[in-house]
Amino acid sequence: MKVALIGAGPIGIEAAAALKRNEISYIHFEANDIAHTIRKFPDDMIFYSAPEELQIPAHPLHTAHPRVCTRDEYLFYLNGIILKYDLTIQTGERVISINQQKNFFAVQTQKLEKKFTYFVDKIIIATGGMSTPRLIQIPGESLPHVSHFLTSPATYSNKRLTIVGGGNSAVEAAILCYHAGADITLSYRRDKLNDERIKPWLLKEFYSLEWTGKITALFNTTPIKIDQHSIRFRDTTDDKSFSIPTDYVLLMTGYTADMTLCREVGVFLSPENEEPAFNPETMETNVPGIYLAGTVTGGTQSDFKVFINTSHENVERIISSLLASRCNA
Incomplete structure (x- = not known):
């Protein structure tokens, strides 16, 4: 039996270690x-x-604090x-396609300009849930001073930074960038932050x-246009629009999972958020293998x-299923 493992985030790495410990051949x-x-x-x-x-x-994780x-x-x-x-x-x-054959899968990949094909018996997809930013589809979203990721708060030191969003990531970004010396404005479409969703210490x-x-909050606002030195909002309470000056914009509006491989190979996906169907006891989808x-x-x-800390059991269940499959082969 040979397994293709797709994705090398924390759970993908955990799965690779488990496959190797159990002497299951994989790529x-x-x-x-x-x-x-x-x-x-x-x-x-x-x-x-x-x-x-x-x-x-x-495998203990030792930290300074x-x-x-x-x-x-x-x-x-x-x-x-x-x-x-x-x-x-x-x-x-990158895995670009999975073709199901009678008794195996043909996995096609691409690295730079070259394409490769591998033949495997089972596939584990561990590609995560934050593949791409959730775009808000407004003019100016692709300008160079606009980002969907916070990488270094120091980038915004002594600059006017507008953050759009009301989740943990947006609130944490506002706090980190404030401490890095940025002039912060946070825009959120609701009338207040959700006390049940935001971590208490951040809130x-x-x-x-x-x-x-020290931080300006613009509640009941949604961005409608980003220019080189300003951002325009719509006030959701009276439908009026207004602009504020800004040097940078962080759109912390969430992320989408890339479910392309699941969709193309026939895994059932919910229409609302493309949540895949699988057996929680084995983690096997409706597509056998x-x-x-x-x-x-x-x-x-x-x-x-679903977080990293709720996913460790996924690996244990997959390994148990693969070992049972190997014994029954």
Whole structure:
């Protein structure tokens, strides 16, 4: 039995280590670089989950501060897992199609200008749930001073930064960039932040900064146009529009999962958010031989319910199913 593993985020790496431990032959593809989504996060970003929730079972994640893990610490940890198990990951090689044959799958990939075909018995898709930003489709969204990712808060030091969004990422970005010296305006389409969705410590600091006038909050507003030095909003309470000056814009409006491979191979996807159908006991989809692991199981999530720390059991269930399949072969 040979397995194709697609995606080298935390759960993809965990799956690779488990496959190797159990002597299951596999080939591992990653379209970008290892832990690509996490590498986009700010250097000093802190995960909401505690280290013991992020760690691979039986592989402790040691951090400088108890119950706190930074982006860099987690990347160092994942690299340690790769080195420990001598994992081979074919980075920069994107899976472009999966063709189901009678008793196997033909997996076609592309690396630079070259295309390759591999034949495997099983496939594990672990491509994550944050493949691409959720675009808001307004003029100016593609301008060079507009971004959907916060990479380095220092970029915005002594600059006017407008952040659009009202989730954890938007609120955290506002706080981090304020401390980096940016002049912050946050726009959110509702009349207040959702107290149940925002992490309490973020909410407390954000409101403290807003109440003292250190951050400006524009509630009940939606952006309608971005120009080189300004952004235009519509006030949802009276439908009037207005502009404010800005040097940079961060559109923290969420992300979409890339479900292309699942869709093309015939995995059932919900019409609302493309949440895939799978057996929770085995993680096998309605297409026999194709498994899902990690946040891809949630499709495009609006209210996040599937995280790294809720996905460790996915790997255990897939391995159990593969071992049973090998025994029955």
